[in-house]
Amino acid sequence: MRKSKLLASCGMAAHRSIAAIAAMSLLLASCGGGGKSPSPAATPPPTPTPTSVYTAPAAESLSVADVQTIFSRAVAEAKARNRPAVIAVVDRVGNVLGIFRMNGSPQNLKIADAPNGQDIDLQGLIVPAEGGAIAKAITGAYLSSGGNAFSSRTASQIVQQRFPPAPDSVGLESGPLFGVQFSSLPCSDLNTRFIATGGPRALIGPKRSPLGLSADAGGFPLYKNGVLVGGVGVMADGVYDFDPDITDIEKNDEEYIALAGTTGFEAPLEIRADRITVDGTLLRYSDALPRDLAVDPYAAPAYSTIIGSAGSLAPVRDYVDLSIRAGAVYGTEASGIRRATAAEFSNPDAFVLSDGSGNDRYPVRGGTDGSVVAQPLTAAEARAVLEEAFKIMSRARAQIRQPLDSRAQVSISVVDTFGSVLGLVRAPDAPLFGIDVSLQKARTVAFFSNPVAAQQLSTALSAEVPQFVTRMRNFLSDPAALTGNVAYSNRGVGLLARPFFPDGEVQRPNGPLSRPIAQFNPFSTGLQSALIIDNVREHLAYLTLNAPIDTPQRCTKLADSLPNLNRLANGLQIFPGGVPIYRGNTLVGAIGISGDGIDQDDMISFLGLANGGARVGGAIGHAAPDKRSDRVVVHLGDGRDVRLRYVNCPFAPFLDTPDQNVCQGI
Structure with missing residues (x-):
């Protein structure tokens, strides 16, 4: 959960001079572009037979x-x-x-x-x-x-x-x-x-x-x-x-x-x-x-x-009745989160979501968006990205876990451009919040990088949501913003969703996806909250018996990409840990990571995609460097310029190598 530093680019060595840092003072630079060759840490030798490196939680539950x-x-x-x-x-x-x-x-x-x-x-x-x-x-x-x-x-x-x-x-x-x-x-x-x-x-x-x-x-x-x-x-x-x-x-x-x-x-x-x-x-x-x-x-x-x-x-409609229940034992089929079978995922440490009857809820599969993408992600490509991201996670030093030098544990999601889940896998003891958040992150970057983003927001069933398109275009001085001309990472989207831009600099206007600071608090962040407020109100009316039907199991009022699915069906997320997936210059999906530090999340998504793409012969990979969000320059009112970010990878990220700057040159 290491915070990105506004004045530091990813991979900047700790001994850089103050003068060098000052020269960078207004750059929100990426760690994902620019260099000529990947770090050795970015392309580790293949592991033919993955071995277990995690211990699953013991079987305990509340009686x-x-x-x-x-x-x-x-x-x-x-x-x-x-x-x-x-x-x-x-x-x-x-x-x-x-x-x-x-x-x-x-x-x-x-x-x-x-x-x-x-x-x-x-x-x-x-x-x-x-x-x-x-x-x-x-x-x-x-x-x-x-x-x-x-x-x-x-x-x-x-x-x-x-x-x-x-x-x-x-x-x-x-x-x-x-x-x-x-x-x-x-x-x-x-x-x-x-x-x-x-x-x-x-x-x-x-x-x-x-x-x-x-x-x-x-x-x-x-x-x-x-x-x-x-x-x-x-x-x-x-x-x-x-x-x-x-x-x-x-x-x-x-x-x-x-x-x-x-x-x-x-x-x-x-x-x-x-x-x-x-x-x-x-x-x-x-x-x-x-x-x-x-x-x-x-x-x-x-x-x-x-x-x-x-x-x-006390009963709560569709949450609990007038009884006390024993809790599920986490890791069992009954809990809905269990160890993957060898057929479901190759790594013996992998856990998946299950439906209670033995079926993986999100099996690895190919893209569902063939109607709009000439060559959707294949199941083999989705699997390669998931497996390589899992390998990076297994080597990574955790940010929020004790004891120090524990391995990172996260949830990993891959989606296509429709927001359909093409696979979801997690470490045995990753925090549960990361399951939903990893999917939110993948869908968020796939949405903002999509040629249809502006059109979808402009036709949303909300009085305010369409206004965010205008705010975005005015802020970026780009009348074509949100039409697929930029590959947005979660870090890039997040900076545009902060109540100060650049992040933290007081007396600055809010980013175009945020509320102004005078109206902002954690219960109203901007586009993120505006997209789902109608769903929350519907749900509260249902809980109080003022409505006979609950909100659909599908967040936001955006148009469906498939029946009963829209591109942000579990909401938008605005902190780092996700990047889009491209086939050449065509968006084909995204990967999202959550659970053990935002810089770790960035690194696992970034290197997981790079290595997964290399594994399938380079057919898929990152957006071209000149298309990424760290090439977007925002012109501030005082005449200064600020770049967005793409990803920010941590210092000393791996437990098995002393390599630094592991995201440079990709």
Whole structure:
């Protein structure tokens, strides 16, 4: 999750002089273009027989008794604080195992207003409190793994317009996972939905979240015998917001209540966010400390004494009924995420998504876009890119995992120009959020690099979305923008979606895909949120029984590329980790990576495509250097020029070689 530096190009050695850096001061240069030959690290010798280098998580899960214990301990703390709460528990793949609503707890929550009070997108929405509790619990579960434990407070720190968020951090770039809050959306075509009748598909994940991922404190991961098994989320104050100032310590009742619920299911100390740094900044795990709990969680009354007296179980339409369930064992067929068979993927460490009946949900296949692409990606080409990206990941040094020098673990998605999934594979212990996000990233770069992007946005069923085409063209001084003339990476798209351009430079206008800073907060980012707000409103109307039909399992109101599929069917993503795939000068698809650091994500996508293309004889590969987004120059109002970026690869990226500058010359 290393942040890209606005003033540094990828591959710049640490010993470069200050004068050299100053000369680069306004360049947002790519690490993907320019050189004449690839680094040796970019084309490692083939591995005829991949061997296992990862250990899959042990088989653990939350039992019904465990969920009851979590409820009992959280309720005891809430009662001691006189703060009735709604408490949700989920398993690792997002199944809601139960919701306990205390007597007197708030019925609804209000999402934080825009800074200028002119609410748009999710800002100011009134939502059932259960929705916030579920989102917080899913955030704790999805952002975590066996190598890192992140909370919803951690999420708050890494999604804001500055990192770290604080009054004295003005001028710093945005958070490394800026935009991740708009993933695992209720409309996602990847994330699954609750099935009350049971059967083999009942517990398959990853499940969706009512509000995407949460930046509101009060959500933690849950561990059992050191193994990630789920998350707990609490709503008690009726306000759903974020922490804009990390320099102080909040006394947040919701966080204390959730912390009490984790007692006996705590994240191991050595992998918590406050043991992990990004650009030298320690992440934040919790402002609540066990010593400050109002009561001893181990002395909490038994669940049998509080159910019906302190509160009751609460149903949420298409999430959970009036019962408590045991969680799925992650890695099993029942969880929907399991080890791949040899026929499905060649590497013995690979995990895939399964349908609960033994079938890979996203088997490797050829492109579905033959009606508009003369030579779509073949299954062999898609497989080569996926397998080579998996090899790069297996060699890469992790950014967010403990202990240091762990191997990176990510999710990898390949799509065609329609947004159809041509294969999805992941490491055994990669964080769950990366599944949906890797697909978002692949679809985002395939969309923005597509000749039909402007036409699709201009005809969207929204009053505002078409305006982003005009904003983009005016900002870039390019009347042909979004017609396939530029190969956009996720890093390039993301810079155009920041509330300051260049990223972090105050007193600058917003990028054309962003809200102005006076109207921006994490609940309204710009085009990203505008594309899905109608879906979220439809879903909330369904949850509150004000609509008989839920939002479709297909985000955005863009025109379909295939029946029941559009090019951004699980939403847009605006932080790095994806590049388009070309056959000559023709766009044929994209690869997206997510899970273990944004520079690592960039590198795995960039080198995975380069090596995959080389493996199939050069038939596919990167866009020509003069077509990539780092060749786009933005003319600032003061007469200065700034380039976009393409990718940014990390220093000392591999565990098996000391090579640097591994993306140069490709």
